[in-house]
Amino acid sequence: MLNKANAQAKSKRKLRKLSVHVVEVPPQAEEAMVRKLSRHPHIAFAELDEQIAPSETPNDPRYSSQWHLPKMAAPSAWPTGDGTGITVAVLDTGVNGNHGDLFGRVLIGRNVVSDNTDVTDNHGHGTKVSGVIAAKTGNGIGVASVAPGAQILPIKISNASDCV
Numbered sequence: 001m002l003n004k005a006n007a008q009a010k011s012k013r014k015l016r017k018l019s020v021h022v023v024e025v026p027p028q029a030e031e032a033m034v035r036k037l038s039r040h041p042h043i044a045f046a047e048l049d050e051q052i053a054p055s056e057t058p059n060d061p062r063y064s065s066q067w068h069l070p071k072m073a074a075p076s077a078w079p080t081g082d083g084t085g086i087t088v089a090v091l092d093t094g095v096n097g098n099h100g101d102l103f104g105r106v107l108i109g110r111n112v113v114s115d116n117t118d119v120t121d122n123h124g125h126g127t128k129v130s131g132v133i134a135a136k137t138g139n140g141i142g143v144a145s146v147a148p149g150a151q152i153l154p155i156k157i158s159n160a161s162d163c164v
Contacts, residue, residue, distance in 0.1 A: 009033060022049070058137050058144040060101075066144060074146050078137070083147025088133050092126030094119040095154035099127055101135035101142040102152065109154030119154040122161045126154060 008029055012022045025033045030048055037046035056075070057063065069075060087107065097106035097119075109119040121127045130152045137148035 056138070059140050060135075060137060060142055060144045061140070062143045069144055069146070072146070074144075078148070082137075083134065083150030086147060086150045087153050088147070088150050089153040089155055090126055090130050090133065091155045091157050092121075092129055093123035093158050093160075094121035094126045094156040095130045095152055096121045096124075096127040097154075099131070099142075101131050101139070101145075102127065103136075105134050105136070105150070106130070106152045106154060109156065111156040111159070113156065113159045119156045121156075122159065126156070130154070 009023050009025045012024045014021050023033070023037075034046045034048055037043050040046075058075075063069070094111070095102065095106050095109070097103065108117055110116075111118050119126075131143055131145060133145055134147055134150040134152050135143050135145035137144040
């Protein structure tokens with residue numbers, strides 16, 4: 001792969017399980033080498049080796065039981081997009097807009113059963129779903145969420161308190 005034209009590049013090691021080669025080049029040649037290697041028909045990708053700041057672990061007490069967030073890589077995505085500017089409609093049993101993790105994130109919604117704006121959650125399920133989506137993260141209470149900057153638009157589609 002490396003020939004005389006690439007004499008400034010040195011193969012340092014191979015990550016066998018990933019089938020990745022680590023190549024060292026002078027700092028001033030890094031970006032040009034990435035471009036050159038990226039055009040090579042037998043190379044799947046080339047990228048700069050950069051340090052990435054570790055993602056912070058939220059201080060929410062129930063975060064440690066939220067296995068789905070690390071599995072989805074949510075913590076590493078939060079710095080680049082936390083849902084700010086996004087509204088998510090939750091069609092469920094209502095939402096408790098005064099919940100500590102949701103306060104200030106819940107918009108005026110609609111109760112389609114009673115044809116009014118009372119979206120009081122008389123079951124709790126809609127509040128839990130809303131928390132998974134948009135709970136305040138890193139506030140030291142409750143849970144973390146997928147999109148902590150998002151807002152919730154509650155649409156209450158059931159007045160039953162015994163939903164399963």
